[in-house]
Amino acid sequence: MRNFSGRALFLDRSDINTDEIIPAKYLTGFAKEELKPHLLEDLQMEEFNPQLDVQGSSVIISRSNFGCGSSREHAPWALEVNGIYLVIAKSFARIFRQNMFNCGMMAVELDPRTIDHVFSVFSGPGTRIVTDLTQNIFKIAGNDQTAEIPFTISSFDRALVAAGGWVEYADAKY
Amino acid sequence: MGKTIAEKIFDAHCVDNPSDDVYVLKLDVVLCHEITTPIAINDLISRGKDRIFDTTKIKAVIDHVSPAKDSDTAMQGKILREWARRHHIEDFFDIGRNGVCHALFPEKGFARPGFTIIMGDSHTCTHGAFGAFAAGVGTTDLEVGILKGVCAFQYPKTIKINITGNLAEGVYAKDVILSIISRLGVNGATNKVMEFTGPVVEKMSMASRMTLCNMAIEAGGTSGICHPDMTTVEYLWKFIQDDFSTRDDALNAYRQFTSDPDAAYDTVIDHDVSRLEPQVTFGFKPDQVKPVKEMSKIKVDQVYIGSCTNGRLEDLWVAAEVLKGEKISDSVRGIVSPATSDVYKQAMEEGILKIFSDAGFCITNPTCGACLGMSNGVLAEGEVCASTTNRNFYGRMGKGGTVHLMSPATAAASAITGHITNSKLYKG
Ligand code: SF4
Numbered sequence: 001m002r003n004f005s006g007r008a009l010f011l012d013r014s015d016i017n018t019d020e021i022i023p024a025k026y027l028t029g030f031a032k033e034e035l036k037p038h039l040l041e042d043l044q045m046e047e048f049n050p051q052l053d054v055q056g057s058s059v060i061i062s063r064s065n066f067g068c069g070s071s072r073e074h075a076p077w078a079l080e081v082n083g084i085y086l087v088i089a090k091s092f093a094r095i096f097r098q099n100m101f102n103c104g105m106m107a108v109e110l111d112p113r114t115i116d117h118v119f120s121v122f123s124g125p126g127t128r129i130v131t132d133l134t135q136n137i138f139k140i141a142g143n144d145q146t147a148e149i150p151f152t153i154s155s156f157d158r159a160l161v162a163a164g165g166w167v168e169y170a171d172a173k174y
Numbered sequence: 175m176g177k178t179i180a181e182k183i184f185d186a187h188c189v190d191n192p193s194d195d196v197y198v199l200k201l202d203v204v205l206c207h208e209i210t211t212p213i214a215i216n217d218l219i220s221r222g223k224d225r226i227f228d229t230t231k232i233k234a235v236i237d238h239v240s241p242a243k244d245s246d247t248a249m250q251g252k253i254l255r256e257w258a259r260r261h262h263i264e265d266f267f268d269i270g271r272n273g274v275c276h277a278l279f280p281e282k283g284f285a286r287p288g289f290t291i292i293m294g295d296s297h298t299c300t301h302g303a304f305g306a307f308a309a310g311v312g313t314t315d316l317e318v319g320i321l322k323g324v325c326a327f328q329y330p331k332t333i334k335i336n337i338t339g340n341l342a343e344g345v346y347a348k349d350v351i352l353s354i355i356s357r358l359g360v361n362g363a364t365n366k367v368m369e370f371t372g373p374v375v376e377k378m379s380m381a382s383r384m385t386l387c388n389m390a391i392e393a394g395g396t397s398g399i400c401h402p403d404m405t406t407v408e409y410l411w412k413f414i415q416d417d418f419s420t421r422d423d424a425l426n427a428y429r430q431f432t433s434d435p436d437a438a439y440d441t442v443i444d445h446d447v448s449r450l451e452p453q454v455t456f457g458f459k460p461d462q463v464k465p466v467k468e469m470s471k472i473k474v475d476q477v478y479i480g481s482c483t484n485g486r487l488e489d490l491w492v493a494a495e496v497l498k499g500e501k502i503s504d505s506v507r508g509i510v511s512p513a514t515s516d517v518y519k520q521a522m523e524e525g526i527l528k529i530f531s532d533a534g535f536c537i538t539n540p541t542c543g544a545c546l547g548m549s550n551g552v553l554a555e556g557e558v559c560a561s562t563t564n565r566n567f568y569g570r571m572g573k574g575g576t577v578h579l580m581s582p583a584t585a586a587a588s589a590i591t592g593h594i595t596n597s598k599l600y601k602g
Contacts, residue, residue, distance in 0.1 A: 028246050030216050030253070071296070073313040094365070095312065102314035156193035156326075166326070170318040171223060174189060174198070 001162055004086040004106055004131035006058025008142070010123045013045055016062055017069035018096065022078040024070075035078040054082055059129045061118060062089040067096025067107070076103045086131060088138070088151075090115045101157045104165030106131075108151050121145050133161075176434025179399055180330040180367040183307040183431065187290050195329045199307075202289040204319040206234040207275050210294030212253035214317045226261045227323035233265040233284055234258050235272050240541040243549045273514025273540040276300035276482035280384060281514055283413030287402035287428040292319050297482055297564065298397075299390040303383035304410070305402035305431045307367070310391065330396065331440040332367045333358075334433075337374040339448030344600030346492070347382035348484060348562070348581035350374070351389045352453040354445060356463035364394030366440055369433065374447055375400055380409040381488040388483045389564050392460040402428040452600050455579040458568040466584055469594040475557040476507045477589035478571070479582050480538075481545045484562035485513030487520055489582040494526045496586035496597045497533040503592030508535035509551045515540055535589070547572045560588040 020043040022035055029035070040050045060066075060079070066089040067075060076099045079087070085105045092100075092107050100107040110118070118140065127142025138149045153161075163169035177185070190198035204227075211234065218224050226232055234254055242248035251268075258266035267278060276297050279285060287305035291298065294316040301308035307330070315325050335354060355362075368390045375383065383405075387398030400406075407414075407424045418424040451465040479485070479493050490512060502508045510530050512518035518540055521527045527537055544551030545563045553559055553575025562585050563570075566577040578594060587597035596602070 030213060030249075032217075071310075071312055099312050099314065102312065154193050156196050159192065166314050167218075167221060167223070167317050167321065170198075170322045170324055174322045174324050 001164065002085045002104060004059070004133070005129055007056055008059045008061050008122070008127045008129050008140075009053055009057035009084075010119065010127075011043070011045065011048070011060055011062040012119060012123065014063040014090075015065045015068055016043065018067060018072050018075040019069055021067065021075040022072070027072060027074055032077045032081050035074060036081045039078040039082050058083055058085070060084055060087045061115075062087065063115065064090040066092050068093040071095045071099075073099045073103070076100050076105055080105060101160045102166040104161055104163065104168070106153070106161055108153065110149065110151060114149060118149070121147070175438055176436035178330070178332045178367070178369060178433045178437045178439065179305060179401065179431050180307055180332055180369070180397070181437070183288055183290060184327070184329060186288065189324060192326070196326055197329055198324050198326045199290050201292060201319055201323045201325055202231065202286070203284055203291045204232050204316070204323070205275060205279055205284075205291065205293035205295075205298065206232065206254065206316075206320075207238055207293070207295060208236045208250045208254045209238045210313065210316065212250050214294065214313050214320065215253055215257045217313070218317055218321060223321055226263070226320055229261055229263050231323060232263050232320065233279055233282070234263055235267040235275050235278055236269060237272050237275050237278065237540070238542040238546065239548045240269050240272055240539070247548075271515055273517065274482045274485060274542055276384070276388060277486055277513035277517070280304065280380070281516060283410055286410065287406060288431040290325075292316065292325050296391045297388055299395060300384050300388040300398070300482055302387040302390070302397045302399040303380060304406055305400060305428065307397050307399065309397050327396070328365065330367045331365065332369050333363055333395075334369045334371060334439045334442045336372040336442065336444050337370060337447060338372050338444060339374065339446040341374060341447055341450065342600070342602055344583060344597055344602070345447070345450055345452055346581045346583065347378060347385040349450055349453040350447055351386050352455065352460070352463045352579065353447070353450055355389060355393045355461050356453075357443075357445070358393045358461070360392065360459050360461045361394045363390065366395055368393065368395040368398045370398060370400050376403065378405075379488060380405060381486045384486070385483055389460070392564060401432045451602055452581060452584050452596055454584060454594055455566045458566055460564070460566055460579060466580065466594060466596045469578070472578065472594045473558065473592060474506060474560040474578070474588055474594065476509065476551065476553060476559040477502070477585050478509050478511070478544055478551055478559055478561040478563065479585050480509070480511030480513060481542065481563040482513065483564040484582050485511055485517065487517050489562065490517065490521050490526050492599070493582040493586040494529040496583055496599060497535070497590070498529050500533055500590050502534040502589040505592045506589050508533065508589045509538060509544065510535050511538045511543060511550065512540055533589070544571055546570065547575070560585050560594060
């Protein structure tokens with residue numbers, strides 16, 4: 001299973017779409033690795049610099065409707081090759097969410113109040129998250145604060161994560 | 175409680191039910207083209223899983239950019255071609271025998287009532303015209319389809335669209351589906367199956383039913399679906415005559431895949447088309463639709479007749495009837511792309527291509543090409559295209575270009591006048 005812990009990257013905006021996650025012009029290649037330098041390249045946000053902020057991050061925390069737009073699976077792949085296997089948000093676009101779990105990664109929704117709280121207390125470059133998948137808890141530490149935040153995922157999604165994605169899950173099971 | 179067609183297909187194909195509403199379905203056909211499949215193939219190779227669940231159930235075509243226009247598209251074709259050879263996939267259709275996937279595969283008899291079909295392409299919903307559950311999927315789902323012949327879906331909710339009334343002359347399936355999308359909105363059927371029923375659908379040819387189902391995704395629908403009937407059996411007869419002794423036997427067997435009268439629908443809509451006029455889109459979303467006569471001021475630079483929506487023989491017949499003895503406007507570039515090699519051949523034999531040519535149309539080989547702004551008729555910035563395709567997103571047929579969706583009759587008439595025009599076939 002992948003490691004769902006590490007430094008958090010806060011993207012304080014709703015409706016971050018798949019074009020912003022990975023621009024369409026990079027879809028013609030054949031290797032996922034080629035996507036690596038282009039993650040979030042077109043995301044225009046104050047105090048966000050894709051060159052500096054992506055590197056070293058392992059978790060993205062964002063607002064609602066993350067991953068909307070086209071169905072391209074290049075969006076989770078671009079995260080994957082950068083070592084970002086977990087996105088926490090208020091809500092996700094359906095296909096992006098499915099694509100994440102299909103790739104053995106996690107897209108976890110938290111209720112609006114919890115997300116607001118996480119942004120207001122922990123937003124910043126030094127925050128780290130440890131994911132405890134046995135107890136379903138995110139342990140967050142940063143800005144001299146800590147918190148334990150419970151989350152839920154379905155048994156099917158959990159199985160996909162444990163298997164490393166739908167390809168491995170299905171190949172073993174069917 | 176009765177069941178819908180989609181529910182019956184799910185029940186008949188369910189191999190696992192890993193959580194409440196998630197069904198893992200056994201697949202009858204996995205369709206592949208050269209844009210989305212190569213990356214799935216490469217990923218399977220990198221996982222050491224370059225395998226195929228059943229070579230007879232995988233069908234592949236090079237259609238989107240054919241012939242290849244540059245080294246990148248040539249490489250996409252090459253990866254698919256070599257994979258098909260390596261795995262002895264017999265139903266692989268290369269240039270000269272190819273065609274736009276959702277026109278070609280039904281023509282070969284691959285879509286059947288009760289089938290489950292996936293493809294890495296959003297317009298896979300087209301195949302539902304045969305009473306199949308057919309859905310577009312992402313790369314990982316496609317990989318698993320190729321490897322294991324299964325795919326996971328949410329148990330289907332269905333919107334029943336009962337199409338009633340009588341279509342006026344010169345009004346076609348394309349006008350009907352545009353009016354339905356305009357009514358439902360681009361998200362109106364998201365996550366749902368759109369079941370097209372009623373007297374108007376019963377009278378439609380398979381080609382028209384495919385036009386209907388093709389655009390289900392433009393309302394967000396997972397799949398379009400029509401009840402199999404004698405029209406379906408007639409279309410498929412040459413492929414199924416060894417399996418059934420009579421057409422009635424075939425129909426009886428297929429009847430298991432029709433919805434029960436007491437099936438539970440998410441929504442039921444009655445859609446009366448008696449007063450429907452020819453329709454055309456105006457903005458950059460397929461639910462922005464108006465009657466053609468309200469759009470007659472719009473000048474067009476290019477007219478495109480083709481695609482998986484309206485590039486079949488029936489569509490070319492209608493356009494040719496409008497174009498016969500006419501010349502297209504000097505200010506218009508007319509392009510017709512017969513959807514498949516067989517459509518091309520038949521159109522040639524029937525003299526239809528000559529009518530297009532005499533009218534001043536350029537005839538291309540079968541390919542998606544211009545429909546997705548890849549080749550054979552890409553628009554320049556600021557240009558306007560009257561098109562029989564299915565997506566009018568900004569820049570879809572070329573960066574900065576505008577697309578107006580319409581029927582082949584309206585497209586042909588617009589080519590003659592140079593602006594969006596009702597055809598002479600419409601007697602409204
Ligand atoms: S004709 Fe257009 S819509 Fe149809 S499969 Fe080809 S690119 Fe897609």
